[in-house]
Amino acid sequence: MEINGVHIDETYAEAFGAYAGRVTITACSKTWAYEAARSMTGFGTSVIGCGCEVAIEGIEPTDTPDDRPGVSVLLFAMSKKAVQEQLINRIGQCVMTAPTSACYNALEAEDRLSIGGKLKFFGDGFQISKRFDSRITGNGSSPRRFWRIPVMDGEFIVEDRFGVQKGVAGGNFLLLGRELPATLQAAERAIEVMRKVPGVIMPFPGGVVRSGSKVGSRYKFLNASSNTAFCPSLRRAVKSELPEGVGAVLEIVIDGLTPEAVGEAMRVGIRAACGPGIVKISAGNYGGKLGKHHFHLHQLLAEG
């Protein structure tokens, strides 16, 4: 298969099941909402080293609970407990500390984690609960409880419980380009359109990874190491996956609330990336043995 003269490898991306949470952060201005969100999503590129994968969702929420400017953040981790720990730490240290901010659940799910119910203790006994009937909040059958925690600029509002659901982490594709500048431009084109897909994040810096990894290493203490098969400088030193003429490889990793969202993001991203300077599009997998979600590139692109 070829798109715009770019060869699409007949392979698939292998992704894993993960648990996901979604929060809406609001503040007095969009600037401060983004400050809080950027702080919260820092050091959240990979579950292996960061404990979770977390990023700002591309689509801004149009309707926030307090009608202030808001930002949506998606967080993925390997267990519900890990989602809870990460949300408590990141909201507590990064959102609560940001001036004028408030933090709300933005994921309706059967399973709900106590987040505000833990952060409330920061109020040292002066925290106040506000529980509004579902008819008031329009929240299905569940009432919503908010905690008002006194802070130095007034009070921090955080929702008591946050929804958690199964999601997909590790959807990916690889851009194999002739040289780095064109490959990076292709990645930027892909990220721009992928951010318009609801329910997905690309957790790496700017959405792009240059240090793709393989499982294991020659060192006992390291579980993952550089994906040497895709490193241009090692073309002659290891069994390389790079065709002749490829001088740079970038990867885009996608986490999503549903397999459909991940597939859609991959589809629009690959289509946008196919352009001058790109030789081939491929994807990373582990032979199908580790992840339960397989995104076959040809199948995805044929659907669109």
Added chain:
Amino acid sequence: MSPVVLCVKEIPTNIPLEAESISPDLFVERSQGEIEAMPVALGNETYRLSDFFTVEGERSDEIVVEGCAGRVKWIGSGMTRGRVIVHGDVGMHAGSYMRGGEIIVEGNADDFLGVEMQGGLIRVKGNARHRVGAAYRGSKYGMQGGTILVDGNVGHEVGAYMRRGLIVIKGNAEDFLGAMMMTGTICLFGQAGIRTGGGMQKGTIICMRPVDLLPTFAYDCTYAPVFLRILFKELKQFGVECPAQANGLVRRYHGDLADVGKGEILIAA
């Protein structure tokens, strides 16, 4: 499912009619004949519902009450589902002990509206009298959940001993609003009477007009709590608009310092 329509016939005396049987939970599985045969009390005598109401419809959790029901007590008491629409006034104890569903009163409501309710919604388009959402004498807690919206004025001791829930009053309130309140929220758009929040332990009373506070309330600060934005935004879906003079800034007082003192009265600045 078409509603069961009850039309009030003439009640022969001034003695109020006690009609706890007018509840969606009790109507939903009954035929028209069975509904007509349900008991109501007038003084110490028990009568059939059809002695005082014409009944049309059956097996519905929606009830429409037509005519003058201002002396019919306990309508919707303890209901957990469905809807009761009263085209006119409603008597005492309407929606007391209610746990779910909705009561809409087009006219006025008498005393003890929504007393000790735990869930659901009561909307009164006219005035309501004393002890809305409060506790019965001797009870520990008043309203423990749900929402009461009153478009007009309310009487004394509204929200007394309240523990959770929301009362919104678009008109004025008489004395002892939120007295002995435990938690919950009362929002008053009009003028409050005296001793607002007297003895309150926790909870929030929001007043859009200046209030004569008890000396056991202490001023904290003037600020714009975000939760008010959430509250007013959600109230808009019921057609309750925040008064024009409210700019989000409130003066916060905490009290009642004669008790626990963790309650708050927020007065629009």
